[in-house]
Amino acid sequence: MSLMVREMAESEVGLVIDYFHASPPEHLELIGVDPVRLPKREAWRAYYEQVFQQPLERRETLLLTWLDDERPFGFSSADKIVFGQRAHMHLHVTLPDDRRRGLGVEAVRRSVELYFAQLRLKRLFCEPHAFNPTPNRTLPSAGFRYLNTHVTVPGPLNFRQPVARWVITRPRKLDS
Numbered sequence: 001m002s003l004m005v006r007e008m009a010e011s012e013v014g015l016v017i018d019y020f021h022a023s024p025p026e027h028l029e030l031i032g033v034d035p036v037r038l039p040k041r042e043a044w045r046a047y048y049e050q051v052f053q054q055p056l057e058r059r060e061t062l063l064l065t066w067l068d069d070e071r072p073f074g075f076s077s078a079d080k081i082v083f084g085q086r087a088h089m090h091l092h093v094t095l096p097d098d099r100r101r102g103l104g105v106e107a108v109r110r111s112v113e114l115y116f117a118q119l120r121l122k123r124l125f126c127e128p129h130a131f132n133p134t135p136n137r138t139l140p141s142a143g144f145r146y147l148n149t150h151v152t153v154p155g156p157l158n159f160r161q162p163v164a165r166w167v168i169t170r171p172r173k174l175d176s
C-alpha cells in the first residue's frame, strides 16, 4: 500500500459526482443523502468550476483525492469553512471492495493534516449519520473526539437525521 492524499485537481471532480450519482439508494440512505437533492451532473461541475476559482481563504469547499499506488480510491471534502478557525470534513472510499482494508483511517489522518495546514484551522468537525457504523469507528481511530449526537439537516444533500458530532483540535503526528 502506497497511500497519498493531496488536493483534488479540477479535472478530477468527476470522482465526487460519479460516486454520488452511481451509489445505490441503500448506500445513500446509510450516509444520510437524499437522492432527490443531488445536483445534476453538469450543474455540479459548473459549481465546482466556480469553487476552484476562489482563493483558499474564501473557499466554500476544499476537495482532497485519496490515492493508493496512484489510483484514486476515495476523497474527502471540507465545507462550512471559517478560514483560520474551523471546518467540517466528509470521508468517502468510493468502491465497496476498497472499504475495510485500513485505507480510510490512514487517509483521514492525512486529510486532517492537510486541512489544518491549508485552512489554518483550530478545530475540524465531522458529523456522520449516527447509525452509520464505519465513519463512527474510523474517526476515533484517526484521532477525533466524540462530542454528542443530535438531530439536524447536516448539509444541502442530506435529509434530517441523527448525527454523531466529532472534533479534532490538532493533527495526529504521522507514524512515519
Ligand SMILES: CC(C)(COP(=O)(O)OP(=O)(O)OC[C@H]1O[C@@H](n2cnc3c(N)ncnc32)[C@H](O)[C@@H]1OP(=O)(O)O)[C@@H](O)C(=O)NCCC(=O)NCCS
Binding pocket: 031, 090, 091, 092, 093, 094, 098, 099, 100, 101, 102, 103, 104, 105, 106, 127, 128, 129, 132, 133, 134, 135, 137, 138, 141
Ligand atoms: C467511512 C470510510 C471512509 C472508512 O474507510 P475504510 O477504509 O472502510 O475504513 P478502515 O478499513 O480504515 O476501518 C476504519 C474503522 O472502521 C471499522 N469498520 C470498517 N467497516 C466497518 C463496518 N461495516 N462496521 C463496523 N466497523 C467497521 C474498522 O474495523 C476500523 O475500526 P478500528 O480502527 O476500530 O479497527 C469508508 O468505509 C466509506 O467510504 N464508507 C462509505 C461512505 C461513508 O460511510 N462515509 C461517511 C459519510 S459521513
